[in-house]
Amino acid sequence: MTRRSLLSLAASVGAGLVLRRPSLAFQSGPRIVQADLEAKAGWIPLAGRQAYRYGYNNHVPRPLIEARPGDTIRIRFTNSLPEETNLHFHGLHVSPTGNADNSFVMVAPGEQFQYELPLAANHPGGTFWIHPHMHGAVARQVWRGLAAPVIVRAELDAIPEVKAAAEVVLVLQDVTLGTDGVPLEPGFMEQMAGREGSVITAAGNVNPTIPIQKDGWVRLRLINASCSRFYRLQLEEHELYQIASDGGSLPAPVGLDELLLLPGQRADLMIQGSRAPGAYRLLNLPYNRGTSGMGMGMMGGMGMRVGSSSSASSTIATFAYSGQANRVVPLPQKLISVEPLPPPARVRSFMLGQSMGSGMMGGGMGFGINGRTFDPARVDTRVRLGDVEDWDFVNPMAMDHPMHIHTNPFQIIQSDGSAEQVWRDVVLVRAGERVRVRMAFQDFIGKLMYHCHILDHEDLGMMGVLEISDEA
Numbered sequence: 411m412t413r414r415s416l417l418s419l420a421a422s423v424g425a426g427l428v429l430r431r432p433s434l435a436f437q438s439g440p441r442i443v444q445a446d447l448e449a450k451a452g453w454i455p456l457a458g459r460q461a462y463r464y465g466y467n468n469h470v471p472r473p474l475i476e477a478r479p480g481d482t483i484r485i486r487f488t489n490s491l492p493e494e495t496n497l498h499f500h501g502l503h504v505s506p507t508g509n510a511d512n513s514f515v516m517v518a519p520g521e522q523f524q525y526e527l528p529l530a531a532n533h534p535g536g537t538f539w540i541h542p543h544m545h546g547a548v549a550r551q552v553w554r555g556l557a558a559p560v561i562v563r564a565e566l567d568a569i570p571e572v573k574a575a576a577e578v579v580l581v582l583q584d585v586t587l588g589t590d591g592v593p594l595e596p597g598f599m600e601q602m603a604g605r606e607g608s609v610i611t612a613a614g615n616v617n618p619t620i621p622i623q624k625d626g627w628v629r630l631r632l633i634n635a636s637c638s639r640f641y642r643l644q645l646e647e648h649e650l651y652q653i654a655s656d657g658g659s660l661p662a663p664v665g666l667d668e669l670l671l672l673p674g675q676r677a678d679l680m681i682q683g684s685r686a687p688g689a690y691r692l693l694n695l696p697y698n699r700g701t702s703g704m705g706m707g708m709m710g711g712m713g714m715r716v717g718s719s720s721s722a723s724s725t726i727a728t729f730a731y732s733g734q735a736n737r738v739v740p741l742p743q744k745l746i747s748v749e750p751l752p753p754p755a756r757v758r759s760f761m762l763g764q765s766m767g768s769g770m771m772g773g774g775m776g777f778g779i780n781g782r783t784f785d786p787a788r789v790d791t792r793v794r795l796g797d798v799e800d801w802d803f804v805n806p807m808a809m810d811h812p813m814h815i816h817t818n819p820f821q822i823i824q825s826d827g828s829a830e831q832v833w834r835d836v837v838l839v840r841a842g843e844r845v846r847v848r849m850a851f852q853d854f855i856g857k858l859m860y861h862c863h864i865l866d867h868e869d870l871g872m873m874g875v876l877e878i879s880d881e882a
């Protein structure tokens with residue numbers, strides 16, 4: 411029944427940028443999507459010079475892995491880095507245990523690990539991604555380049571107007587290179603702030619050109635794979651229509667002037683070539699993430715301002731008109747509906763803050779949740795399989811934290827008490843604010859993590875362990 415086939419990794423993103431979709435239409439039944447991934451260090455061209463980077467199969471950020479609901483993703487992973495690493499499958503609703511999306515696995519240098527992730531037949535379609543989850547080294551390894559997109563193609567992709575669009579996957583990364591081409595490691599204050607790079611790349615390139623046809627549509631699949639940077643994206647003279655978020659389709663397209671994309675987040679945007687032919691810049695506008703340092707918000711932060719500190723925008727990519735669409739397709743009115751979750755069995759509260767670490771900092775200052783820094787040997791939160799819960803993230807600090815939960819997506823509870831009709835796995839908890847999310851612990855038991863997706867904060871200990879069990 412299970413048909414095995416070797417899906418060659420799409421090497422089509424890159425120079426051409428536009429993704430040519432493998433025609434899967436003739437294939438039916440679940441398949442094995444097989445890939446070899448080797449994490450490796452090497453020198454690659456970046457911003458006109460040679461840069462020392464970590465990549466999978468010598469690519470930054472690639473390869474692209476594409477599957478459909480019901481498929482099994484099987485990855486033979488080889489660690490050829492000079493340090494331990496592992497793979498996390500950000501956003502996939504798969505088991506967090508064994509050789510699936512198990513972030514407790516550590517693969518030593520020179521070792522191999524076979525990952526196997528069966529996707530349920532009802533797994534949502536969406537844009538997901540792979541990155542390392544080696545505690546204490548996540549920020550450095552991602553900064554050096556490790557990230558790869560994962561696409562699950564499902565109902566949204568079958569909507570004719572969506573299908574007709576030219577698809578472009580843009581993984582956004584940033585890094586600061588030393589004069590020798592080796593990425594610079596931040597000092598402790600900068601780690602507390604969350605490192606941001608001086609060079610921004612989209613699909614591995616500085617300001618790549620994205621072709622768009624006059625009257626045609628481009629579907630941008632955006633992934634923020636930067637350690638800390640928040641992107642505020644705007645396309646000159648063009649409206650953005652968001653059709654999907656972290657966890658897949660929105661119920662209907664949402665028109666936006668600008669999109670805020672947090673670390674770890676994904677968004678699919680539809681863009682129409684509706685202006686006079688020419689070149690238009692995809693801009694990143696400045697964002698102020700707050701103030702880091704010793705002071706808590708209520709005491710008045712006295713540290714450094716974090717986030718883009720200049721008022722200048724930078725250019726992420728350039729849309730260049732080329733050709734004319736042979737037919738004009740409207741935007742679909744409806745996409746895939748998002749069902750609200752039932753009321754929660756309980757509400758929990760998670761206080762974000764600085765704490766005296768017992769962990770990696772050797773008793774020094776760390777970041778924590780509910781007063782504790784991350785300890786992989788401790789379970790911080792126990793829940794029951796099948797339950798629905800509301801989680802409140804409380805942020806008394808003077809800086810923003812994008813909080814992320816593995817395995818199960820959530821919906822944000824809005825101020826009127828209703829759930830946002832969007833599946834997410836990263837939520838912005840602004841300085842001084844409290845945010846509530848609702849999720850159902852479905853299908854999988856085991857231990858998994860929740861953490862701030864400013865990767866320096868995660869490494870500093872702002873992470874907890876959740877155990878989902880089926881015991882009464």
Ligand code: C2O
Nearest residue numbers: 498500674814859
């Ligand atoms: Cu994308 Cu636990 O992270």
Ligand code: CU
Nearest residue numbers: 499500501816
């Ligand atoms: Cu994740």
Ligand code: CU
Nearest residue numbers: 811862864867
């Ligand atoms: Cu944080």
